[in-house]
Amino acid sequence: MKHFVAIEQLSVNDIHQLLDRALAFKQGEVVKPQPRFIANLFFENSTRTHLSFEVAQRRLGMQVLPFDASQSSISKGETLYDTLLTLEAIGVEAVVIRHSENNYYEPLVDKLKMSIINGGDGSGHHPSQSLLDVMTIREEFGTIAGLKILISGDLAHSRVARSNAYVLQQLGAELFFSGPAALYDESFNTYGSYCEIDEAIAEMDVVMLLRVQHERHQNNNDDTKTDYHAQFGLTNERAQQMKATAIIMHPSPVNRGVEIADELVESKRSRIVTQMQNGVYARMAILEAITQ
Amino acid sequence: MKHFVAIEQLSVNDIHQLLDRALAFKQGEVVKPQPRFIANLFFENSTRTHLSFEVAQRRLGMQVLPFDASQSSISKGETLYDTLLTLEAIGVEAVVIRHSENNYYEPLVDKLKMSIINGGDGSGHHPSQSLLDVMTIREEFGTIAGLKILISGDLAHSRVARSNAYVLQQLGAELFFSGPAALYDESFNTYGSYCEIDEAIAEMDVVMLLRVQHERHQNNNDDTKTDYHAQFGLTNERAQQMKATAIIMHPSPVNRGVEIADELVESKRSRIVTQMQNGVYARMAILEAITQ
Amino acid sequence: MKHFVAIEQLSVNDIHQLLDRALAFKQGEVVKPQPRFIANLFFENSTRTHLSFEVAQRRLGMQVLPFDASQSSISKGETLYDTLLTLEAIGVEAVVIRHSENNYYEPLVDKLKMSIINGGDGSGHHPSQSLLDVMTIREEFGTIAGLKILISGDLAHSRVARSNAYVLQQLGAELFFSGPAALYDESFNTYGSYCEIDEAIAEMDVVMLLRVQHERHQNNNDDTKTDYHAQFGLTNERAQQMKATAIIMHPSPVNRGVEIADELVESKRSRIVTQMQNGVYARMAILEAITQ
Numbered sequence: 076m077k078h079f080v081a082i083e084q085l086s087v088n089d090i091h092q093l094l095d096r097a098l099a100f101k102q103g104e105v106v107k108p109q110p111r112f113i114a115n116l117f118f119e120n121s122t123r124t125h126l127s128f129e130v131a132q133r134r135l136g137m138q139v140l141p142f143d144a145s146q147s148s149i150s151k152g153e154t155l156y157d158t159l160l161t162l163e164a165i166g167v168e169a170v171v172i173r174h175s176e177n178n179y180y181e182p183l184v185d186k187l188k189m190s191i192i193n194g195g196d197g198s199g200h201h202p203s204q205s206l207l208d209v210m211t212i213r214e215e216f217g218t219i220a221g222l223k224i225l226i227s228g229d230l231a232h233s234r235v236a237r238s239n240a241y242v243l244q245q246l247g248a249e250l251f252f253s254g255p256a257a258l259y260d261e262s263f264n265t266y267g268s269y270c271e272i273d274e275a276i277a278e279m280d281v282v283m284l285l286r287v288q289h290e291r292h293q294n295n296n297d298d299t300k301t302d303y304h305a306q307f308g309l310t311n312e313r314a315q316q317m318k319a320t321a322i323i324m325h326p327s328p329v330n331r332g333v334e335i336a337d338e339l340v341e342s343k344r345s346r347i348v349t350q351m352q353n354g355v356y357a358r359m360a361i362l363e364a365i366t367q
Numbered sequence: 368m369k370h371f372v373a374i375e376q377l378s379v380n381d382i383h384q385l386l387d388r389a390l391a392f393k394q395g396e397v398v399k400p401q402p403r404f405i406a407n408l409f410f411e412n413s414t415r416t417h418l419s420f421e422v423a424q425r426r427l428g429m430q431v432l433p434f435d436a437s438q439s440s441i442s443k444g445e446t447l448y449d450t451l452l453t454l455e456a457i458g459v460e461a462v463v464i465r466h467s468e469n470n471y472y473e474p475l476v477d478k479l480k481m482s483i484i485n486g487g488d489g490s491g492h493h494p495s496q497s498l499l500d501v502m503t504i505r506e507e508f509g510t511i512a513g514l515k516i517l518i519s520g521d522l523a524h525s526r527v528a529r530s531n532a533y534v535l536q537q538l539g540a541e542l543f544f545s546g547p548a549a550l551y552d553e554s555f556n557t558y559g560s561y562c563e564i565d566e567a568i569a570e571m572d573v574v575m576l577l578r579v580q581h582e583r584h585q586n587n588n589d590d591t592k593t594d595y596h597a598q599f600g601l602t603n604e605r606a607q608q609m610k611a612t613a614i615i616m617h618p619s620p621v622n623r624g625v626e627i628a629d630e631l632v633e634s635k636r637s638r639i640v641t642q643m644q645n646g647v648y649a650r651m652a653i654l655e656a657i658t659q
Numbered sequence: 660m661k662h663f664v665a666i667e668q669l670s671v672n673d674i675h676q677l678l679d680r681a682l683a684f685k686q687g688e689v690v691k692p693q694p695r696f697i698a699n700l701f702f703e704n705s706t707r708t709h710l711s712f713e714v715a716q717r718r719l720g721m722q723v724l725p726f727d728a729s730q731s732s733i734s735k736g737e738t739l740y741d742t743l744l745t746l747e748a749i750g751v752e753a754v755v756i757r758h759s760e761n762n763y764y765e766p767l768v769d770k771l772k773m774s775i776i777n778g779g780d781g782s783g784h785h786p787s788q789s790l791l792d793v794m795t796i797r798e799e800f801g802t803i804a805g806l807k808i809l810i811s812g813d814l815a816h817s818r819v820a821r822s823n824a825y826v827l828q829q830l831g832a833e834l835f836f837s838g839p840a841a842l843y844d845e846s847f848n849t850y851g852s853y854c855e856i857d858e859a860i861a862e863m864d865v866v867m868l869l870r871v872q873h874e875r876h877q878n879n880n881d882d883t884k885t886d887y888h889a890q891f892g893l894t895n896e897r898a899q900q901m902k903a904t905a906i907i908m909h910p911s912p913v914n915r916g917v918e919i920a921d922e923l924v925e926s927k928r929s930r931i932v933t934q935m936q937n938g939v940y941a942r943m944a945i946l947e948a949i950t951q
Contacts, residue, residue, distance in 0.1 A: 112714060122439040123453050126432055130404060130457050133430050138717050140710055141433060141725060147706040152873065153912040160925075161707050161911065164935035165714050289444065327453065328445040341452075351456035414731040415745050418724055422696060422749050425722050433725060581736065619745065620737040633744075643748035 076364045080180045080193040082202040082238045087245060094210050096360035097353070100134075108136020111366055112166050116158075117173045117194065118144045123327055123351065124194050124203070128171050131358035140167060156183060163189045169365055172196075190365045198232050204326055205238040207357040209246065211350050212281055215322055220247030225275050227253040227307065228285025228334055231260040235326045236285055240266040251275045254285070254307050272307060277316045283324040284309055284334045300333045309335045314344065322346045368656045372472045372485040374494040374530045379537060386502050388652035389645065392426075400428020403658055404458050408450075409465045409486065410436045415619055415643065416486050416495070420463050423650035432459060448475060455481045461657055464488075482657045490524050496618055497530040499649035501538065503642050504573055507614055512539030517567050519545040519599065520577025520626055523552040527618045528577055532558040543567045546577070546599050564599060569608045575616040576601055576626045592625045601627045606636065614638045660948045664764045664777040666786040666822045671829060678794050680944035681937070684718075692720025695950055696750050700742075701757045701778065702728045707911055707935065708778050708787070712755050715942035724751060740767060747773045753949055756780075774949045782816050788910055789822040791941040793830065795934050796865055799906055804831030809859050811837040811891065812869025812918055815844040819910045820869055824850040835859045838869070838891050856891060861900045867908040868893055868918045884917045893919045898928065906930045 076089075085093070113132055117125050132139045140162075149158060155174070162170060169190040172179070177197035184191060195201040212219055224243055230236045230252055240263055244250055250267025252259065259269055276282065287303060304310060309323065314336070317323075323335070323345045331337040340347055368381075377385070405424055409417050424431045432454075441450060447466075454462060461482040464472065469489035476483060487493040504511055516535055522528045522544055532555055536542055542559025544551065551561055568574065579595060596602060601615065606628070609615075615627070615637045623629040632639055660673075669677070697716055701709050716723045724746075733742060739758075746754060753774040756764065761783035764775050779785045796803055808827055814820045814836055824847055828834055834851025836843065843853055860866065871887060888894060893907065898920070901907075907919070907929045915921040924931055 112717075114710075117438070120438050122434075122441075122445070122450060123457075126406075126434070126454070127457050129432055130459075133404075133432075140713055140717075142706075142710070143435070143727075145438075146701070146704045146729075149706075152914070153706070154915075157912060157915075158706060160932065161935055162710070164932050165707075165711050165939050166936075167714075328449060330444070331449075348452065348456050351453055352458075355457050409730070412730045414726075414733075414737070414742060415749075418698075418726070418746070419749050421724055422751075425696075425724075435727070437730075620741060622736070623741075640744065640748045643745055644750075647749050 078180070078184050078191045079202060079361050079365055080184065080191060081200045082205040082242045085242075090206070090209065090242065090246070093206060093357070093360045093364060094213055096363060097206070097210050097356040098214065100356040100359045101353070106135060106363065109366055110136060110138055111168045112138045112140055113169045113171070113362075114140040114142045114162055114167050115171045115194070116142050116144060118149075119173050119175055119195070121173055121194070123354070124173065127351070127354040128192075128194065128203075128358050128362075130355050131362055134355070135359055135362055137362070155179065156186065159183065159187055159189065163187060169362070192361060192365060195234055198234050200238050201234040202238055203354070203358055203361055204235050205242050206361065207350055207354040208235070208239055208283070208324065208326070209242060210353045210357050211324065211346050212243075214349075214353070215346065216280065218247075219243060222248045222280040223251065223278055224248045224281040224283060225251045225253060225272070225279045226283045226285065227272055227309075229258040229287060230254060230263055230285070231258050232288060233285045236263075239283070251279070255303075272309075272313065276313050277318070279317065280321050281324060282309060282317065282321065286326065286328065287330050287333050289330070300330070304333055304336070308333060309339060311336045311338060314339055314342075317344065324350060327351060370472070370476050370483045371494060371653050371657055372476065372483060373492045374497040374534045377534075382498070382501065382534065382538070385498060385649070385652045385656060386505055388655060389498070389502050389648040390506065392648040392651045393645070398427060398655065401658055402428060402430055403460045404430045404432055405461045405463070405654075406432040406434045406454055406459050407463045407486070408434050408436060410441075411465050411467055411487070413465055413486070415646070416465065419643070419646040420484075420486065420495075420650050420654075422647050423654055426647070427651055427654055429654070447471065448478065451475065451479055451481065455479060461654070484653060484657060487526055490526050492530050493526040493618075494530055495646070495650055495653055496527050497534050498653065499642055499646040500527070500531055500575070500616065500618070501534055502645045502649050503616065503638050504535075506641075506645070507638065508572065510539075511535060514540045514572040515543065515570055516540045516573040516575060517543045517545060517564070517571045518575045518577065519564055519601075521550040521579060522546060522555055522577065523550050524580060525577045528555075531575070543571070547595075564601075564605065568605050569610070571609065572613050573616060574601060574609065574613065578618065578620065579622050579625050581622070592622070596625050596628070600625060601631060603628045603630065606631055606634075609636065616642060619643060662764070662768050662775045663786060663945050663949055664768065664775060665784045666789040666826045669826075674790070674793065674826065674830070677790060677941070677944045677948060678797055680947060681790070681794050681940040682798065684940040684943045685937070690719060690947065693950055694720060694722055695752045696722045696724055697753045697755070697946075698724040698726045698746055698751050699755045699778070700726050700728060702733075703757050703759055703779070705757055705778070707938070708757065711935070711938040712776075712778065712787075712942050712946075714939050715946055718939070719943055719946055721946070739763065740770065743767065743771055743773065747771060753946070776945060776949060779818055782818050784822050785818040785910075786822055787938070787942055787945055788819050789826050790945065791934055791938040792819070792823055792867070792908065792910070793826060794937045794941050795908065795930050796827075798933075798937070799930065800864065802831075803827060806832045806864040807835065807862055808832045808865040808867060809835045809837060809856070809863045810867045810869065811856055811893075813842040813871060814838060814847055814869070815842050816872060817869045820847075823867070835863070839887075856893075856897065860897050861902070863901065864905050865908060866893060866901065866905065870910065870912065871914050871917050873914070884914070888917055888920070892917060893923060895920045895922065898923055898926075901928065908934060911935065
C-alpha cells in the first residue's frame with residue numbers, strides 16, 4: 076500500500092488485515108522503531124485526528140516534523156505540490172494531510188515518491204476515521220455482517236458518513252439513515268434507506284451520530300439546538316428504547332445536548348471514548364502498512 | 368501526588384522533598400526515561416514557563432505532544448473537559464495547563480484519570496513558579512526561616528505574589544509588601560505588612576520584584592514607566608542600600624528600567640537567571656512526583 | 660566556530676572543510692547523537708529553511724525545542740536578547756534565528772554563551788543557503804574556480820544573491836548579473852558585471868535564478884508576471900541555448916512561469932531539488948561545527 080486516501084481503495088480482506096494489526100497494537104504489540112521522517116499537514120483545525128496520528132507515529136518510533144500550515148510557504152503562494160516536493164527532498168517519506176478541498180490528493184499521488192495519508196478532505200473522505208469506526212464495531216460484535224446500523228445527522232456535509240456507509244455495506248451491514256431531510260443526500264440511497272429516528276431506534280445494533288457543524292450553518296442559536304435535539308438527536312428517551320446490546324457512536328467533537336444528550340456521551344452504552352482510543356491503534360496499522 | 372494545582376496543597380515536608388529532588392537534578396542526577404505522553408496546553412502566551420516545562424519533560428525522557436491551543440477543536444466550541452477527555456483517550460497521562468480563568472482546574476480534577484499540572488491560572492496560582500522561587504532562596508541561604516523578604520509591585524494581579532506570600536510565610540519568612548497602593552490587595556495583610564520600599568530595602572535578605580503588566584494597563588507611556596521606576600522600582604540607588612548578602616529576584620519577563628534598573632538584571636546580586644535555570648529542575652521534580 | 664552568521668566570516672579553507680563534512684553526511688556518515696537542546700526562532704515564515712534545519716538537527720540526535728515566535732513573550736514586549744537569555748538559562752546551547760531586521764545578531768553575539776546560527780536576516784545574509792548552493796555547484800563540477808555563473812533577478816532585495824556573489828567570487832568563479840535594472844544594486848559591480856540574460860545565457864555553466872518576491876511588490880498581476888518571464892525569466896527558449904553541461908539553480912520557493920518556465924523546474928538540467936536535498940547536509944555540517 077503506497078497511499079491511503081479513501082476507504083474505497085481497500086478490499087474487504089485489506090480491511091480485516093489492517094484491523095487485525097490495529098487490535099494487536101491495542102493488545103500491546105511492540106514494533107521495531109521506524110526512524111522515518113513524517114509530517115502532518117493540517118490545513119484545517121483538528122485536535123483529535125492530528126494528535127491521534129502524532130501519538131501513533133511516536134509509538135512507531137517515527138520522527139515527526141512540526142509543520143504549521145499557517146506559517147508555511149503556502150502563505151507565500153507556494154502550491155501544495157511544491158511544498159510536498161520540498162518535504163520529499165529534505166527526507167520526509169510520508170505525509171498526513173487534512174485539506175478543505177475534496178480530492179486534493181488526486182493530482183498528487185502519481186507525481187511523488189512519498190506516501191500520502193488522507194486525514195480528511197473537504198466533505199469527501201476521512202478513511203482513518205472509517206477504519207477506527209469499523210474497528211470499534213468489529214471489536215464489539217465480532218463481525219459487521221448482519222448488524223443494523225443507523226447513521227443520523229448532517230449526511231450531506233459529512234466526510235465520515237459516506238466512507239462509513241460504503242464500507243459498512245461492503246462488510247455486510249444493513250444501513251439506515253436519519254436526520255433533517257434538507258441535510259440528506261439521495262446518493263445515500265445506494266447504501267441503505269432513509270427513515271425517522273423514532274421508527275428505527277429500537278431495532279438498531281449501532282446508533283452512529285454525526286456532528287452538527289455549527290460553524291457551517293447560520294441561525295445557530297440555542298432554540299435551533301434544542302429543536303435539533305428534540306427532532307433528530309439521541310435523547311435520553313430514545314436511548315432507553317435501544318436494544319440491550321446496542322451501542323452509541325460519534326466521531327467527535329460532540330455537541331452535548333444537540334446531537335446527543337449530555338449524559339449519554341460517557342454512558343455505559345457509549346463507545347465514543349473507545350473510538351478515540353481505537354483511533355491511535357487504527358492509525359498505527361495504517362502507518363505501518365504505508366511504510367513497509 | 369496526582370495533581371499539582373496550587374502551592375497550598377503541599378505540606379512543608381512535601382516542599383522540602385520536592386526541592387531535594389530539584390537540587391539532585393541540578394547536580395546532574397539522571398533518571399530512567401519515562402516514555403509517557405504528556406501535553407502542554409497554553410491558552411495564554413508564555414515562553415519561559417512553556418519551554419521550561421518542555422525541557423524538563425524531555426530531560427525526563429517523556430514524549431511531549433505538540434498542542435496548539437489556537438488551532439485546536441476548542442475553536443470549534445469544544446469544552447476544555449472534552450479536549451482533556453480526548454487527550455486521555457489517546458494516551459496522554461498528564462497535562463500542563465495555563466489558562467486565563469482562575470481555578471479552571473476545579474471542575475476537572477475529580478473527573479479525569481490524567482494528572483493536571485497548573486502552569487498558571489488567571490490571577491490565581493502559579494505553583495511551579497513558587498516552587499522555583501523557594502528553591503532559589505533555599506539554595507542561597509540554606510533555609511527560609513527567619514529571612515526578611517520584600518515582594519514589590521502589582522500584588523493584586525499577580526498569580527506569583529499570592530502563592531509566594533503563602534508558602535514563604537509557611538516556611539518561616541518575615542514578609543513585607545510594597546508598590547502602588549492602588550495595586551495592593553488587603554488580603555496580603557494575613558502574610559505580612561505593607562510599607563514603602565525605601566523604609567524596608569536596607570533590612571531585606573530578598574527583594575522580589577513583580578512584573579508591571581503593561582498589557583493589562585492603560586496610560587502605558589514612557590512617563591508612566593519612569594514614574595513607576597522612581598517611586599516603586601528597584602533603582603541603582605536603592606540597590607546600593609541593600610545588605611551585602613541580599614539578593615534580587617524577579618519572575619520574568621522583566622521590564623528593564625521599570626520595576627528594575629537595566630544594569631541590575633544581570634548584576635552580581637541578581638538571581639533572575641538562576642531562577643530560570645532552577646525552573647527546569649523544579650519542574651522535573653514536580654513531573655517526577657506526578658507520574659510516579 | 661562559535662557563531663555562524665555570515666558567509667563572509669569563513670575562509671576558503673573553512674568552506675571546503677564544511678562541504679567535505681556535508682558530502683560525508685550525504686554519503687551516509689552517522690555521528691554519535693548530540694543530545695543538546697537547540698531552538699529554531701523563525702520570526703518570518705519559512706517552510707524550507709526551518710524544516711531543513713529541523714531535519715538536520717534530528718539527524719544529529721539533537722533535542723529541538725518548539726518555539727512559536729507569534730506566541731512567545733516577544734508579544735509581551737520582551738527583547739530578543741532577553742528571550743535568548745531565557746533560552747540559555749533553561750539549557751539551550753544554540754539557536755537558529757530568522758529575523759526581518761538586517762544584522763539583528765550584531766548586538767547579541769558577544770553577550771551570550773549560546774551559539775547563533777543565522778537562518779536569514781532581512782535583505783542581509785542567508786549563509787546556510789550560500790553554503791548549500793556552493794555545495795551543489797562543487798558537487799556538480801568538482802570545483803568553483805573558472806566557472807561562469809549568472810545570477811538573475813531581484814538582486815537588490817535578495818539576501819541570497821549578495822552572500823553568493825561574495826563567496827563564489829572568493830572561490831574563483833566569473834560572475835554575471837541580470838534582471839530588471841530597477842532591481843539591480845550597483846554594489847554588485849565589485850563581484851561581476853551586469854548584462855542582458857540573452858547575451859550571457861549560452862556561455863554560462865550555472866544559471867541561478869532568484870525568486871520574484873511578489874509579497875514585496877505592488878502591481879502584482881498576471882500581465883506583470885508574463886512580462887517578467889518574457890524579459891528576464893528562464894524561458895524554455897533560453898534554456899535551449901544553455902551549454903550541454905550547464906545547470907539551473909533556484910533557492911525556492913519557485914514562482915513557476917515567472918522567473919522560470921514551469922517545465923524547467925524538475926527538468927534534467929535543474930538542480931533545484933538537489934539544492935533542497937543538500938540543504939539538510941550543509942546544515943548538518945554547520946550544526947556539527949557550531950556545537951563541537
